[in-house]
Amino acid sequence: MSSIRSAANSRTWLLSTPHTAYALRVSDRELPAHLHWGAPLTLAQAAAMAPHGPVYGVGVDGPGHPEEYLVAGGARFGVSSLQVQFSDGTRPVQPVLVGEHVEEESGGATLTLSYADEHYPLTIDLHYRVHDGCDVIERWTTLRHPADPPAFVTRADSACWTLPPRPDYRLSHVTGHWSSESQVERVTLARAETTLTSRRGLTGHHANPWVMVDAGDATEDAGEVWGAALAWSGSWRITVDRSPTDRVQLFGGYGHDALTWRLAGDDCLRTPVFCGLYSDGGFGAASRGWHEHVREHVLPRPDEVRPVVYNSWEATGFAVDVAGQQRLARLAAPLGVELFVMDDGWFGKRLSDNAGLGDWTPNPDRFPDGLTPLIDEVHRLGMRFGLWVEPEMVNPDSDLYRAHPDWVLHSANRARTEVRQQLVLNFARPDVAAWAHGWLDGLLRDHKIDFLKWDFNRPFTEAGWPEAADGADRLWIDHIQAVYDLLDRLRADHPRLRVESCAGGGGRVDLGILAHTDEVWTSDNTDAYDRLSIQYGFSQVYPAAIMAAWVTDSPNWLNGRVTPLRFRFHVAMAGVLAIGGNLTEWSPEELAEAADLVAQYKRIRPIVQHGRQYRLAPPGAPVTAVQYVSRDGAESVVFAYRPAPTFGRHPQPLPLRGLDPAATYRDKDTGTQHPGALLLTHGLPLTLPTGDYASALVTLIRV
Known part of the structure; x- marks a missing residue:
């Protein structure tokens, strides 16, 4: 069981999970002091602790104790969790405690510590949540300024995590690029502010919003590891601060430099959850802790056995028509495929990536009778049917853009940068979000569609909204929240619907999108050898149950590598198995071997998808x-x-x-x-x- 308890005599709060403890001390006139994050403690032991103080004194080493949430002002010279400018130009925040509350919930509890600025109408609520049977602690922050003139927020982190003193520290994270995502890096933590970030409007291929820190001696199977992961799918920032006197803190939140959020009246900034996990069992145990959290407390349908998928993209590219897709479906079904997915090229004038995005009706030349004949054939063959969509994008060469050029992200008097011949629709606009819901809901209602592969193939540029007279920077937040809301609404109205998050490969993989989807596309790189390192990095935080993995053709389209079919299958079978090769060119022997391997996967997939993973x-x-x-x-x-x-x-x-x-x-x-x-x-x-x-x-x- 997990619990949240307090020792009134010392104003100490103790958060206990099955294998860890987290302690903090509350003060009336400043934000709480951090006491402990690590091995289990009793409440009496936590109450007897003194905060780890400065080495050289206040004003030289910073605050006299590590704070749970750092605000700009006073003798603070490092990273600030919260930066606000009030209407008269004042920047420092001076918080006063106004409330403490624990809400017992089914399967857990949430602590809220409420503060208010002693002069301005700014309120700060710090939230901590624990779940029974789970060592992950969730934290987030809520900000309000219920008065005019407004305040302007330039940074609002979700939380700050403080590590205990150790002789040294090592930082683990992933880096990469398109088709080489999730490459693990472990380096000595510099005495500096190390920032991982995305300024792209999406999670990103180049980094992922999680970090792990150890004392430099952790292995796969032993040693202390502290980790933090942000549940957000837009721009983000995680800063790991190691001071010259070796105080280490992890800061994380949405947004990035140069953004300002207006806060007044009924406005509320509720930051995304920034999760923390401590493990004394090395990186392997830490990963299994994250996997358990994702399965039990993030995914909408954690107990689902993920189906074996066939996707037509590498077989056909944009050369999609009803006869060709039906032929692929007739080859896929005998292999044991359970879900047939038609990828890009089925709609509008989508003969290449130059046109058609935004015009979401079947191409009349390729599908003269619509999608129904293909869907009916897929269902007759005993498979479910899925479809590729990219709702947040538009080609300038489209009827939608010609009708609504103002619907895209753009800045006044500036050119509109095209990436992959497309622009980004502004989902922060209610009319754009309503349009997207209308055509998606109609598509699902008019057809027996079981699955959407939701893609997002380019970053934000010129992320402005000239028609929004005030607060255009909120679109960096509101766009992502609108996507979450749309996904939830579609899933509620169409309970059979499954959704895969894709962003030019693994560009939108995070705890935020996983709360609204069922799995993610790991990488556009389907080469089995390259996938070994991609899947290794992916598994540091994310479980196999959400890791889509395809078996494709040899030589591989990306790098020309030749690998045996058995090797390609065994690599993909370590996640959610799918087939993406051109089955019309597979030999009878290859098709027979593939059917046998699919049958093997179906026997073991409950263990792969729902079991405990060990990287040997x-x-x-x-x-x-x-x-x-x-x-x-x-x-x-x-x-x-x-x-x-x-x-x-x-x-x-x-x-x-x-x-x-x-x-x-x-x-x-x-x-x-x-x-x-x-x-x-x-x-x-x-x-x-x-x-x-x-x-x-x-x-x-x-x-």
């Missing part, structure tokens, strides 16, 4: 491996990948994780029995095919 060996090792263990511990699945053989050497046995050392496990395929203790210590013997890009799938059953 990273990309770059002689054999890369990942293991999944069912929630009850009765079954385990191991994938092993050897990109290239080492002459004269057989692969070493692979030590496993998460098994019962007192149990015996039987290899489902060979019948060989292995003592659990030996699997954990001496390892699982591996048999891999000869040649490059060899792989193995082993299923173990507890006997």
Whole structure:
């Protein structure tokens, strides 16, 4: 059980989770002091703690104790969580406590600490939430200024997380670019402000809104790790501040530099959740903690078994028509595919990426009788039907843009930068959001569509709204919130609907979008070898149940690499399996092998999608491996990948994780029995095919 309790005599609050504790102390005339984030404590122990003070004194080292939320003003010289300018030009904030409240909820509790500026009508509510059975703590902030003239907010972080003193610190995060997302970096944390950010209006391929910090000695299986992840799908900023005297704090929130948000009257800024997680079991245990949080407290349908998908994009590109799609569907169904998805090219004058976005009616030349004949054929074959859409975008060469050129993000007297021959629609405008809901709702009501692949292929530019006389910068927030609201409304009205988040590959992967969708497209790079490192980085925070992974053609379209079909399947089977190759060119032998591998996946997917994941060996090792263990511990699945053989050497046995050392496990395929203790210590013997890009799938059953 998790709980939130207070010690009235010391004004101390203790947040307890199954394996961790978080403590803070409240003051009447300043924001609360941070006490502890780490191993479990009793309330009495927390109440007896003294905040970690400055090394050289107030005014030199900053505030006399680490604060839970830093405001600009006073003897604070580092990062500010909150920056406000009042109508008379005053910037410092002087908070006074006005309330403390705990709300007990089904499965958890929320603490709210309410502050008000002692002179101006600004209120600051700090929120902390815990969930039963989960070590992740959620924090966010609510700001109000219910009077005119307004205040102007230039930074509003969701939270600030403080780490305990350690001899050294190391920062882990991911970086990358299009088709090379989620590349893990672990570096010594500089004594400086290290900022990860996106100024693009979307999460981004180049970074992802999470960080982990350890003392430099954590491994996959041991050591303390502190992590924080932001639940937001627009522009964001996370700053890791290591002071010259080694105070480390993690700041995170939406927005970026140069934005200003007007706050007055009924306006409210409710920041996105900035989650924190402590683990003493290394990076692997930290990842499993994040996976559990996503499954239990983020995803709308966490218990769903994700279907096997076929997507037509790599097979057809924009050359889409009803006959070609029906032919692909007839080839996909015998493989065991459960959901057939038609990608880009089905609407308007969409013969390439130069035109058509915004005109969401079937192309009459390619679909003379509409979508119904294709959908009916897909359903006759026993599959569900899905469709690619990009609702937030428009081509200048479209009827929509010609009718409503003012609907896009733009600035007065400035050119409109096209990326991929398209512009971004301003979903902060109520009329644009209503238009998008109208055609999407009509499409779903008029057709038996089970799935939308929701794409977002370019960043914001010229992110203005000339018609908005005041507060145009709010569109950076309001656009994303409108997308969330639209997704929720569509899902409520169409309960069978599944949605995949896509943004030119993995450009919109975050805890925010996952609360409104079912899975994400991991990367446009479908090469199986490259996917090993992409999926390794992805798994640091996000579970396999949301990681869409395709089996496509060889040579791969992106890099020309040739890999065996078995290797491609085994890599994709470590997530949500899909097929994206041109099945009309697959041989009968390849189709038969694919059907067999799909059947294997269906037997193991409850373990892969809902089990506990263990990264046994990273990309770059002689054999890369990942293991999944069912929630009850009765079954385990191991994938092993050897990109290239080492002459004269057989692969070493692979030590496993998460098994019962007192149990015996039987290899489902060979019948060989292995003592659990030996699997954990001496390892699982591996048999891999000869040649490059060899792989193995082993299923173990507890006997």
